[in-house]
Amino acid sequence: MDDLIKGDRVVIKENISLGKNVILENDVYIDSGAIIRDHVHIKRGTYIGSQCILGEYTGDFFRDRTVRSHPLVIGEESVIRSGTIIYGDTTIGSHFQTGHRATIREKNQIGHHVRIGTLSDIQHSCQIGNYVNLHSNVFLGEETEIEDYVWLFPGVTVTNDPTPPSNIIQGVKIQSYASIAAKALLLPGVTICSHSLVGAGAVVTKNVPEKAVVVGNPAKIVADIDEIQSRDTKSNAYPWPLHFSRGMPWETVGFEEWLKEQQTDDECGRNGR
Amino acid sequence: MDDLIKGDRVVIKENISLGKNVILENDVYIDSGAIIRDHVHIKRGTYIGSQCILGEYTGDFFRDRTVRSHPLVIGEESVIRSGTIIYGDTTIGSHFQTGHRATIREKNQIGHHVRIGTLSDIQHSCQIGNYVNLHSNVFLGEETEIEDYVWLFPGVTVTNDPTPPSNIIQGVKIQSYASIAAKALLLPGVTICSHSLVGAGAVVTKNVPEKAVVVGNPAKIVADIDEIQSRDTKSNAYPWPLHFSRGMPWETVGFEEWLKEQQTDDECGRNGR
Amino acid sequence: MDDLIKGDRVVIKENISLGKNVILENDVYIDSGAIIRDHVHIKRGTYIGSQCILGEYTGDFFRDRTVRSHPLVIGEESVIRSGTIIYGDTTIGSHFQTGHRATIREKNQIGHHVRIGTLSDIQHSCQIGNYVNLHSNVFLGEETEIEDYVWLFPGVTVTNDPTPPSNIIQGVKIQSYASIAAKALLLPGVTICSHSLVGAGAVVTKNVPEKAVVVGNPAKIVADIDEIQSRDTKSNAYPWPLHFSRGMPWETVGFEEWLKEQQTDDECGRNGR
Numbered sequence: 001m002d003d004l005i006k007g008d009r010v011v012i013k014e015n016i017s018l019g020k021n022v023i024l025e026n027d028v029y030i031d032s033g034a035i036i037r038d039h040v041h042i043k044r045g046t047y048i049g050s051q052c053i054l055g056e057y058t059g060d061f062f063r064d065r066t067v068r069s070h071p072l073v074i075g076e077e078s079v080i081r082s083g084t085i086i087y088g089d090t091t092i093g094s095h096f097q098t099g100h101r102a103t104i105r106e107k108n109q110i111g112h113h114v115r116i117g118t119l120s121d122i123q124h125s126c127q128i129g130n131y132v133n134l135h136s137n138v139f140l141g142e143e144t145e146i147e148d149y150v151w152l153f154p155g156v157t158v159t160n161d162p163t164p165p166s167n168i169i170q171g172v173k174i175q176s177y178a179s180i181a182a183k184a185l186l187l188p189g190v191t192i193c194s195h196s197l198v199g200a201g202a203v204v205t206k207n208v209p210e211k212a213v214v215v216g217n218p219a220k221i222v223a224d225i226d227e228i229q230s231r232d233t234k235s236n237a238y239p240w241p242l243h244f245s246r247g248m249p250w251e252t253v254g255f256e257e258w259l260k261e262q263q264t265d266d267e268c269g270r271n272g273r
Numbered sequence: 274m275d276d277l278i279k280g281d282r283v284v285i286k287e288n289i290s291l292g293k294n295v296i297l298e299n300d301v302y303i304d305s306g307a308i309i310r311d312h313v314h315i316k317r318g319t320y321i322g323s324q325c326i327l328g329e330y331t332g333d334f335f336r337d338r339t340v341r342s343h344p345l346v347i348g349e350e351s352v353i354r355s356g357t358i359i360y361g362d363t364t365i366g367s368h369f370q371t372g373h374r375a376t377i378r379e380k381n382q383i384g385h386h387v388r389i390g391t392l393s394d395i396q397h398s399c400q401i402g403n404y405v406n407l408h409s410n411v412f413l414g415e416e417t418e419i420e421d422y423v424w425l426f427p428g429v430t431v432t433n434d435p436t437p438p439s440n441i442i443q444g445v446k447i448q449s450y451a452s453i454a455a456k457a458l459l460l461p462g463v464t465i466c467s468h469s470l471v472g473a474g475a476v477v478t479k480n481v482p483e484k485a486v487v488v489g490n491p492a493k494i495v496a497d498i499d500e501i502q503s504r505d506t507k508s509n510a511y512p513w514p515l516h517f518s519r520g521m522p523w524e525t526v527g528f529e530e531w532l533k534e535q536q537t538d539d540e541c542g543r544n545g546r
Numbered sequence: 547m548d549d550l551i552k553g554d555r556v557v558i559k560e561n562i563s564l565g566k567n568v569i570l571e572n573d574v575y576i577d578s579g580a581i582i583r584d585h586v587h588i589k590r591g592t593y594i595g596s597q598c599i600l601g602e603y604t605g606d607f608f609r610d611r612t613v614r615s616h617p618l619v620i621g622e623e624s625v626i627r628s629g630t631i632i633y634g635d636t637t638i639g640s641h642f643q644t645g646h647r648a649t650i651r652e653k654n655q656i657g658h659h660v661r662i663g664t665l666s667d668i669q670h671s672c673q674i675g676n677y678v679n680l681h682s683n684v685f686l687g688e689e690t691e692i693e694d695y696v697w698l699f700p701g702v703t704v705t706n707d708p709t710p711p712s713n714i715i716q717g718v719k720i721q722s723y724a725s726i727a728a729k730a731l732l733l734p735g736v737t738i739c740s741h742s743l744v745g746a747g748a749v750v751t752k753n754v755p756e757k758a759v760v761v762g763n764p765a766k767i768v769a770d771i772d773e774i775q776s777r778d779t780k781s782n783a784y785p786w787p788l789h790f791s792r793g794m795p796w797e798t799v800g801f802e803e804w805l806k807e808q809q810t811d812d813e814c815g816r817n818g819r
Contacts, residue, residue: 011338015288015306015561017578017596018538029338032290032308033324033561035578035596047335048332050290050308050326051579053596053628056646062593062625065557065575079335082326082373084360085628085646100329100358100376101629103646103664114298118376118394121664121682121700133438136394139682139700139728151438154394155430157701159728159746163776163783165679165697167788170777182432183458185701185729185747189777200432201458201476203747217490217747217763230436231443231462237436244438284611284687288561288579302611305563306597320608323563323599352608355631356598356647360748373602373631373649389668406711409667409685424711427667428703428731438697455705456731473705474731474749474763490621490763503709504735506718510709544555 007044019055019067038070039088046074049082049100051226058106070106080135087124099136111148113247129176131248141188143171149241149248150174153200155183162188178208179240184219195227195239211239280317284374292328292340304355307334312344312361315407321345322355322373329360343379360397372409384421386520402449404521412459416444422514422521423447426473428456435461450515451481457492468512553590558661565613568633577628581699585617585634592620595628595646602633604652618653633670645682657694659793675722677794679792687734689717690771695787695794696720699746708734724754725786757784 004018007026010050012018016030019038027045028038037055042048055072065265074080077094083101086092092110099118104110111130116122118136129148134140138152141160152158158172170189173250174180178192181200192198196208199215199222208214213223225238237243241255250258274418280299285291286344289303292311294458300318303309306320315321328345339508347353350367355538356374357464359365365383372391377383381395384403402421407413414433425431431445443462447453451465454473465471469481472488472495481487486496498511510516514528523531550564553572558564562576565584573591576582578592583601588594601618616634620626623640629647632638638656645664650656654668662668666684670762677696680686687706698704702719710767718727718733724738727746738744742754745761745768759769769783783789787801796804802817 014290015579017560031286033306033579047338051324051597056628065593082329083356083629101374119665121394123682134770137410137683138398141700153434153437154414154432155428155701157729159698159700163726163774163786164699164725165786166776166778166783167778167790167792168802179437181437183430187746202458215491218761228436230439230441232439232441237439240436240438244440246440306561306579320611324597355602356629374647392665409669410683426707426710427687427705428701452710452798454710456703473733488764501709503712503714505712505714510712513709513711517713519713 013050025076037088038067041071041073043074043078043094045076046078046080048080049084051083052080053085054080056085058087058089075112077199081118093130113249117154126171135182141169141171143169144174146169146174147176147194149177151179153180153182153184156180156186157184158186160188175210177239177241195225197228197238225270285399286323297465298349310361312342313347314344316347316349316351316367318349319353321353321415322357324356325353326358327353329358329361331362348385366403376413386522390427399444408455414442416442417447418444420449420467421449422450424452426453426455426457429453429459430457431459433461448483450512450514458520468498468509470480470501558707559596571622581632584613586618587619589622589624589640590619591622592624592626593627597628597629599631600626602631604635612682621658627664639676651688659795663700672717680778681728687715687717689715690715690720690721691723693740695723697725699726699728699730702732703730704732705758721756723785723787735792741771743774743784 003021003239005023009027010024011029015031015033017035021039023041025044029047031050033051035053040055072088073091075094078096081100086104087106089106090108093112095113095225097115102120104122105124107125110128113131116134116160117136117270122140123142126144128146132150134152141156144158160169172186173191175194177195180198184198184202186204191207194208195211197213199223199236200217202215203217205218212221228237230237230272245251276294281536282300283297284302286305288306290308293313295419296314297318301315302320304323306324307353308326313328345361346364348367351369354425357371359377360379361377362453363381366385368386370388375389375393378397379394380398383401386404389407390409394406396415398415399417405423407425409427412430415462417431433442448467449464450468453471457475459477464480466483468484470486475488475492476490477492484498485494501510503510519522549567551569554780555573556570557575559578561579563581563776567585569587574588577596578657579597581599586601608654618634619637620639624642627646630644632650633652635652636654637642639658641659643661648662648666653671656674658730659677661679662680663682666680668686669688671688672690678696680698682700685703690704717762718732719737721740723741726744729746730748733751736751739756741757748761748765749763750765758767774783776783791797
């Protein structure tokens with residue numbers, strides 16, 4: 001516990017291992033059996049679940065069992081559920097949430113209000129925007145890029161090697177508001193354009209155009225999102241932000257009003273995206 | 274360990290965390306590194322593996338870090354293998370078995386003689402009957418309903434949102450004796466009827482009739498189960514209970530005899546289903 | 547810690563459980579929270595990550611809670627990453643690596659220089675050769691046989707029961723140099739021949755001939771591997787050993803030179819395969 005910097009009202013439960021150069025800000029809670037290795041900075045109000053391992057060793061540790069500096073920063077008001085493993089050289093925004101036993105490797109950039117579900121496995125060097133939701137058991141190959149407001153549902157797999165095994169990495173790009181349904185498989189180098197919908201179980205071998213709906217193996221365009229009706233209301237189900245707002249920044253004002261505000265901000269040069 | 278009620282011959286190994294209002298009946302065994310939170314009742318003869326977390330916190334804990342009462346009951350003679358996480362507000366019958374690192378969320382009703390395999394992930398508010406077998410890495414979306422004597426093989430995914438993301442939940446229903454082979458994907462709201470067989474890798478978009486065999490993406494009916502021959506005996510492989518009885522209630526008398534007994538019971542109003 | 551045989555420079559961190567008849571050779575490192583049960587032999591220079599469970603109980607333990615002898619041997623210079631569970635009656639060669647939370651059951655034979663990725667789940671009685679790479683979340687059903695230099699990418703599932711549920715096991719055979727891309731599904735009893743390529747998401751229902759490329763559900767032959775070009779170099783991508791050598795025995799001399807050496811050895815009766 002050398003060099004521990006500890007804020008007020010920090011709770012540290014039993015059977016914890018704490019490394020060097022750890023910063024625990026105010027109201028951080030470390031639950032029983034967690035392991036915090038060196039150079040981990042946990043911001044205000046964040047909960048670290050039982051049996052989590054933070055700042056997990058990268059490959060260089062095993063060469064000579066010397067810990068090098070690979071800082072990990074986890075933002076404010078986050079909930080890291082039990083058994084999650086996060087490596088160093090990674091910065092994560094505020095209001096982050098994980099399910100149980102998620103694994104997040106090194107050199108990842110993760111925005112604010114991101115959720116990464118139970119058993120999801122994020123390889124190194126990915127970029128994940130804000131308000132991105134990865135459900136259970138999502139696999140992201142290295143160098144995946146995900147913009148804001150994207151959904152990946154249970155069992156989605158994102159690959160990156162076009163001729164495996166090889167030394168070529170062609171990361172997938174997923175643009176804002178895209179929704180990738182359960183167990184879809186995205187092949188190396190494809191771009192999933194904004195507001196598109198990849199159907200459950202689809203095997204995506206080509207780029208998916210904006211607002212397109214693709215299904216099948218290999219995936220083919222079968223509709224435009226404007227043609228998909230909600231089973232409940234029998235009105236348009238997409239674009240989804242018009243009908244779904246839980247946990248989204250437009251939760252109080254609605255998507256259209258919120259979007260106008262964003263554009264106003266753009267013109268004023270303030271909060272634009 | 275406040276208010277611990279402990280039966281005879283209870284074994285509690287090292288590095289354990291024990292919450293409040295825990296009941297450990299006779300012959301319960303808690304292996305090293307397990308975490309038992311508040312309001313957990315473990316019945317007679319049950320083994321809790323290393324690093325299990327029972328009575329895991331639900332979302333309300335993170336609001337103010339106050340533990341509310343979400344009781345968990347695990348039935349007699351169960352084997353909860355290492356690393357399994359089970360939430361509260363859940364009741365599980367006797368002779369329950371899990372593989373390693375299964376996750377079972379809140380508000381689940383689970384019958385007797387159920388097995389849930391390694392890495393399987395059961396979302397909240399599911400109903401699972403008796404003698405149901407989920408193999409490794411099965412995902413059940415919330416509000417899935419599974420009757421008795423059902424099999425889900427490795428990697429099966431059961432979804433529930435027809436237009437993701439949305440606020441609509443249409444749980445899948447799986448009737449008794451259905452067999453869902455490896456990596457099948459069941460789309461929201463489908464019913465898999467009794468004694469049917471969903472082939473490995475099938476993507477099921479419509480209801481599957483009784484005794485039908487479906488395969489492909491999207492799944493199509495290709496046969497009746499009576500047409501499927503065993504590779505071993507070259508005789509009919511289905512209905513499977515005629516040929517497979519390990520761990521089933523007809524293990525000693527055979528399926529047909531057992532079924533007659535059940536019907537007799539029905540007419541007498543005693544043990545009928 | 548009865549009967550512990552411990553070499554020089556062995557590191558044992560905090561919150562460890564150590565069983566009986568454990569052998570830790572020189573330079574072994576046991577990280578915090580690991581559980582080593584009885585009859586585990588860890589060879590020189592191997593790292594055991596936090597929260598690993600080695601020598602995990604097999605089914606016979608639960609009958610009467612008596613530990614029987616099921617020895618586990620892990621070879622030299624291995625890296626077992628955190629949360630990995632390995633049962634007994636298993637022998638693993640040198641330079642073995644696992645990702646996080648891999649599960650390896652009993653009666654497995656695993657060669658040298660094998661990697662088994664995060665969340666992968668190896669059922670019992672499999673045979674795995676040398677220089678085999680299983681990426682994240684690979685499932686191997688019991689009695690799978692894998693020769694040397696084989697790749698299984700994320701989410702590959704290998705089954706074994708042709709008419710589930712049944713008492714028939716028809717293990718899959720994967721010959722040397724085969725590459726099975728992400729999320730492919732191999733049906734019971736198929737043989738994947740040498741140097742073939744199973745495309746991402748393929749559902750393989752028949753044997754795959756040598757050097758064939760198969761894709762789709764059900765998988766069909768679409769090319770010979772000699773027809774697949776690298777997206778980078780626009781030259782042939784396969785046979786992959788000509789272009790990829792990281793971690794392979796031909797890393798320094800190249801595949802063709804190495805292959806000649808192997809054949810020379812064969813004729814001299816020394817190191818041949």
